[in-house]
Amino acid sequence: MATATEHYENLLAQNYTWMLGGDIDTMASTQTELLRTLGLDTTIGNGTAVDLGCGPGLQTLALADLGFTSITAIDSSAILLQELRNHCTRRGITNTVHTVHDDLRGLLPHLFTPASIAAITCMGDTITHLPTKTDVQQLIADSATALTPNGSLTITYRDLSTERRGADRFIPVRSTPDQILTCFLDYIDEDTVMVWDILHTRHGDTWKLDKGSYPKLRLSTQWLVDQFRANNLHMQHTETTPHGLTVLHANHRSAPVG
Numbered sequence: 001m002a003t004a005t006e007h008y009e010n011l012l013a014q015n016y017t018w019m020l021g022g023d024i025d026t027m028a029s030t031q032t033e034l035l036r037t038l039g040l041d042t043t044i045g046n047g048t049a050v051d052l053g054c055g056p057g058l059q060t061l062a063l064a065d066l067g068f069t070s071i072t073a074i075d076s077s078a079i080l081l082q083e084l085r086n087h088c089t090r091r092g093i094t095n096t097v098h099t100v101h102d103d104l105r106g107l108l109p110h111l112f113t114p115a116s117i118a119a120i121t122c123m124g125d126t127i128t129h130l131p132t133k134t135d136v137q138q139l140i141a142d143s144a145t146a147l148t149p150n151g152s153l154t155i156t157y158r159d160l161s162t163e164r165r166g167a168d169r170f171i172p173v174r175s176t177p178d179q180i181l182t183c184f185l186d187y188i189d190e191d192t193v194m195v196w197d198i199l200h201t202r203h204g205d206t207w208k209l210d211k212g213s214y215p216k217l218r219l220s221t222q223w224l225v226d227q228f229r230a231n232n233l234h235m236q237h238t239e240t241t242p243h244g245l246t247v248l249h250a251n252h253r254s255a256p257v258g
Contacts, residue, residue, distance in 0.1 A: 004129035005076040005103075007214035011197060013079040017056050019174055019181055024056060024087060031062035035121070038154060038237055038249045042067040045118030045148040050074065052104050052139070053126025057084035057097075064093050068119065074100045074107065105135050108142040117146045123156040125245075127224075128217045133191060136219065137227055144231035147252040153233055155248045159240070161220035163187050178202040186213075193218055221246050 002010065012019065021027055040049075040063075047069035051060045054073035063071050075081050081099045088097045100111070104126070120143045130136050143153050164185055173181040179201050186194040196213040225235060225248065233250035240246050 002212060002214050004214045004216070007212050008077050009079070011199065011210055011212045013077045015181070015199065016080060017083065018179065024058070027058050028061035028065070031058045032065045035062055035066060035154065038152070040066060040119045040152055041150065042118065045116060045151055046070065048117050049119040049121070050117055052120060052122040053124065053129070054084060055080045055124060057087050059121045059123050060084060060097055061087060061091070063119065063121065064096050069096060071097045072100060072111065073097055074102060074104060076101070076103055104139060105130065106138070108146050112146045114145050115148050117151055118148055119152045120147065121154045123154065125157045127155055127157050128219060130217065133217065136217065140227045141231050144233055144252055149252060151252045153250050153252070155224065156245045157219065158244055159219065159221050159246045160185065160193050160216065161218045188215070191218055192216070221248070224248055
C-alpha cells in the first residue's frame with residue numbers, strides 16, 4: 001500500500017495543478033480573498049507565516065499577496081516545491097518564500113521557536129494525509145506552540161467521516177479533452193478511507209490508464225474542533241464550502257479556552 005507521499009510522487013504531483021483547475025494565479029487569488037476574509041494579521045509575529053503541505057503554492061502565494069514578509073512553505077513533494085519556486089521566481093518573491101522539502105510531522109519545533117509565527121495554513125486536505133490521528137493531534141499542538149498570541153491556524157479538508165455508499169463513492173475530479181480524473185472511495189475502517197485515483201490520458205487515438213491508491217484519514221469536524229480547543233485555539237470561523245471543503249480558522253490564546 002502506497003503512502004500519500006508515494007502516491008503523489010507516482011501519480012498526482014505531475015498532474016496536481018491541472019487537477020485543481022490549471023490556472024495557478026486565479027486559484028491563488030481565490031485563496032487570497034478567503035484568507036483576507038478570515039482576517040489573517042500580517043502585523044504580528046514579524047509578518048512570519050508557514051504553509052504546511054504547500055503543494056504548488058496556492059496558499060503560499062496568497063500569503064505573500066496579503067503582505068506576509070517571511071513565508072516558509074513545506075511539502076513532501078519535490079515536484080510540487082519546484083513548481084512553487086518557479087512561481088516565486090516569476091513573481092519576484094524568492095526572498096520572501098523559503099521552501100522546505102520534508103515530512104510535516106515533528107518539523108515545526110525544529111524550525112521555529114515558540115510564539116514566533118503569525119499565521120499557519122494547512123489547506124487542501126493536507127491534514128488527512130497524515131498517517132494517524134495521533135499525528136494530527138501533534139501537528140495541531142505544535143502549531144499552537146509556534147503561534148504568537150492571536151496568531152492563526154487555518155485548516156481546510158474534506159470531512160469523510162460519514163461513509164458514502166454505492167455510486168456516491170465515485171467522485172469526478174476534472175475532465176478536459178485529453179485527460180479525465182475520477183476518484184473512488186473504499187472505506188477501510190472508522191478512521192481510514194482508501195482513495196483510488198483513476199487517470200485517463202489521451203495519446204492520439206488511444207487512452208492511457210494510470211491508477212493508484214493511498215489511505216486518507218476520516219476526521220469529523222467536531223473532532224478537529226475539539227483538538228483546536230484542547231490547544232487554546234479559539235474558533236473564529238467554521239464552514240463547508242459549495243465544493244465540499246470544510247474550513248476551520250482559529251486564533252491562539254495564551255489562556256485555556258472553555
